Amino acid sequence: MTGNVIQIGPYQLILALVFILVAGGASLYHGLRLEKDLLVGTIRTFAQLFLLGYVLKFVFQLDSVWPVLAVFLFMIVFAVRIIRSRIKEKQVAFFWPMLISMTISYAVAAIMITGVVIGAEPWWKPQYFIPLSGMLIGNSMNAVAISLDRLLSDLKKRRQEVEMMLSLGADYGEAAKDMVRNAMRAGMIPAINSMMAVGVVFIPGMMTGQILAGADPLQAIRYQIVVMVMLVGSTALLSFLGVHIVCRLCFSPAQQLLLRPKKK
Amino acid sequence: MAKLKMDKTNIIDFSGVTFGFPEQATLFTNLSLSIQKGAFYLIKGPSGAGKTTFLRLINRLEEPVSGIIRFKGKPLDAYPPPQLRHSLLLIQQTPTVVDGSVEENLLLPFSFKNNSHLKRPRQEKIERLLAEIHLQDVRMNDHAMTLSVGQIQRLCLVRGLLLSPEILLLDEPTSALDRESAFAVTTLLERLNVESGLTVLAVTHKKQDRGNVTYRGLEVHHGHVEECP
Numbered sequence: 205m206t207g208n209v210i211q212i213g214p215y216q217l218i219l220a221l222v223f224i225l226v227a228g229g230a231s232l233y234h235g236l237r238l239e240k241d242l243l244v245g246t247i248r249t250f251a252q253l254f255l256l257g258y259v260l261k262f263v264f265q266l267d268s269v270w271p272v273l274a275v276f277l278f279m280i281v282f283a284v285r286i287i288r289s290r291i292k293e294k295q296v297a298f299f300w301p302m303l304i305s306m307t308i309s310y311a312v313a314a315i316m317i318t319g320v321v322i323g324a325e326p327w328w329k330p331q332y333f334i335p336l337s338g339m340l341i342g343n344s345m346n347a348v349a350i351s352l353d354r355l356l357s358d359l360k361k362r363r364q365e366v367e368m369m370l371s372l373g374a375d376y377g378e379a380a381k382d383m384v385r386n387a388m389r390a391g392m393i394p395a396i397n398s399m400m401a402v403g404v405v406f407i408p409g410m411m412t413g414q415i416l417a418g419a420d421p422l423q424a425i426r427y428q429i430v431v432m433v434m435l436v437g438s439t440a441l442l443s444f445l446g447v448h449i450v451c452r453l454c455f456s457p458a459q460q461l462l463l464r465p466k467k468k
Numbered sequence: 469m470a471k472l473k474m475d476k477t478n479i480i481d482f483s484g485v486t487f488g489f490p491e492q493a494t495l496f497t498n499l500s501l502s503i504q505k506g507a508f509y510l511i512k513g514p515s516g517a518g519k520t521t522f523l524r525l526i527n528r529l530e531e532p533v534s535g536i537i538r539f540k541g542k543p544l545d546a547y548p549p550p551q552l553r554h555s556l557l558l559i560q561q562t563p564t565v566v567d568g569s570v571e572e573n574l575l576l577p578f579s580f581k582n583n584s585h586l587k588r589p590r591q592e593k594i595e596r597l598l599a600e601i602h603l604q605d606v607r608m609n610d611h612a613m614t615l616s617v618g619q620i621q622r623l624c625l626v627r628g629l630l631l632s633p634e635i636l637l638l639d640e641p642t643s644a645l646d647r648e649s650a651f652a653v654t655t656l657l658e659r660l661n662v663e664s665g666l667t668v669l670a671v672t673h674k675k676q677d678r679g680n681v682t683y684r685g686l687e688v689h690h691g692h693v694e695e696c697p
Contacts, residue, residue: 351533367529367566368624372577372631373554381567459549460529 209418264330272328276314276337280307283345284385290349293356294468295463296453298335306341306348306447313340313438321430339410339431343395346448347439352389355447358383359454360463367461376455384447395436400430469590479505479635479667480526480556480691485535487525496520497691499535501613503635506665508658508681510672512696514620518633519671521563522688523637525671527555527558544645550582559631561640561671563621570615589630597626600659629660636660638670 224246231238247328263271284303319327327333359366359380369379377384402408410431414424454463473536488494495518503509503526511519519687524530525537537544541576546551565573572681578588598604599664601622606615615623621644628636636657642650660666669686 209690306553352658364560364564365563365566368560369576369580370529370549371527371558371560372628373550373578373583374577374580375582380578456531458531458545460531 208415222384246464258331260424263334265397267330269326269328272330272333274308275334277307279338279341280310283341286347287352288343291353291356292363293353293360293413293463294365296351296356296450298453301449301453302348305449307441309438310341311339313434313441316428321434335410336434338436343437343443345424347395348393348442350394351387351443351447352450354390355383355387355450356454356463358386359451360438360465363461363463363465370459370461376452376459376461377425379459379461380451384451386442387447392439393446395439399432399436403430408432410416414442477504477541478502481536481538481541482525483531483536483538485525485537487521487530494533495691496693499691499693501693501695503667504684506565506661506667507684508594508661508667509669509684509686511669511686511688512672515690518693520639521524522668522693523558523671524641526554526637527556528551529558536662542597543571548582548600550580554583554586554631555633556635556637557628557631558637559565559620559624559628559639559641561643563617563624565615565620565623568612569620570606570610570612571670573612573623574608574630577631579628582630584630587629594626594630597629597656600656601625602649612671618646618649621645622649625653625656633666635667638672640671640673642672 228239228242230236231242233388250370259275261266264277281303284299284306287302288299314333315327317336317340318332319325322332322336324332362383366383367378392432400406408428408431411424411428414427415421454461456462482501484494485499487495487496487499513519513520516614520685521530521696525532528537528549539547539552539556547555566576568576574594575588578586595604598606603619603622603626606619606623612620612623619648621641625638625641629644638657642653642658645653657666657668661681687696
């Protein structure tokens with residue numbers, strides 16, 4: 205496969221930076237003040253991806269389960285941290301419950317895909333397990349962040365309604381049912397939309413990468429279908445778990461809503 | 469002996485209750501008082517004094533920092549919260565309905581699993597209550613959100629009464645009502661107080677000077693709640 209691939213050398217990499225110069229020029233022309241962010245973003249892209257490349261090469265060479273699992277756990281910890289930072293509401297501490305539930309569900313999903321669906325031997329074979337886990341975590345992380353942000357802002361906004369139901373004898377699950385439903389829906393819609401548009405509106409990154417690397421398009425499609433289905437499933441599972449866990453954390457054992465309006 | 473006799477007539481007891489919101493000054497300090505069974509209390513006090521919070525402490529939407537609140541002699545935490553709350557029923561100042569018909573809103577509490585043992589009210593009872601507070605023209609299949617604020621406020625009162633609470637905690641129950649509707653609501657509450665012995669605690673700025681009921685006053689100010697004439 206590598207025999208067909210056109211190698212990208214340093215010259216081509218530098219040439220690709222022309223696009224960044226164009227973006228920088230547009231920013232200067234319109235006074236967007238994004239030049240610094242563009243510069244930092246470009247440097248980070250180079251640094252992070254080169255670092256990832258070397259780490260992956262190292263892990264592939266080690267050919268042992270532990271470094272693979274360490275990379276897997278590292279990705280999940282960062283995903284939970286990113287979710288935490290994206291959510292404006294800070295009154296509920298959900299880092300540890302989310303980390304545990306995400307680790308369990310990602311582990312189940314990733315092992316299912318690599319070990320059962322693809323049939324990699326062993327199931328943790330780094331070249332399958334790490335990129336597929338990365339896609340799984342990266343995509344459902346967005347969904348979980350959207351879901352949780354929606355849940356927390358809705359619970360706060362609709363506090364009157366929640367407390368009205370609690371006052372009439374509802375438990376927290378009944379009082380927050382509508383908000384839980386809306387949050388899950390908000391998290392899942394992007395994944396479902398991308399299933400609708402895939403292959404028609406866009407060619408997904410993974411498939412593009414495989415085709416560029418010389419793979420048979422029909423083979424690349426099969427991988428892509430597995431990935432898409434896996435993403436929708438894991439997004440649903442993670443949204444469900446995340447929303448339910450965080451919803452529980454928003455209420456005290458005495459079924460009192462703990463999210464309070466901010467005192468000005 | 470005298471104390472025992474007095475305890476029997478109390479339905480709610482505050483003993484050394486202190487409460488404050490997180491990162492804010494303490495609202496109530498060492499609050500001790502009793503609410504008499506079957507009495508009709510009017511709660512007064514300046515804005516921000518803690519009148520609403522006082523009601524929320526009784527139905528346990530808020531938890532004291534220290535001290536104990538008892539309902540019929542037992543601490544509030546001896547009761548499962550949903551069961552406690554439909555007995556000590558709070559009707560919020562901002563009347564709130566869910567997206568659905570008038571009927572769905574009235575019967576909403578009966579859809580909760582903790583209320584499944586409660587008998588659904590008969591149609592005649594609902595109609596009688598609605599008529600008593602001038603809501604006879606509202607149809608069961610009307611969308612609740614299309615009603616006026618005043619109608620919604622009365623609908624919320626009826627929804628609460630259908631649960632047959634032991635104590636009714638009302639936060640400004642007539643704030644959105646015209647004089648006639650407010651009069652009808654007051655008359656209904658007085659009737660239930662006299663006929664069924666319903667204990668009522670109502671936060672209000674309006675003066676009640678009608679003769680059917682002997683009102684008791686509670687004044688909330690400077691971290692205290694005291695009986696007043």
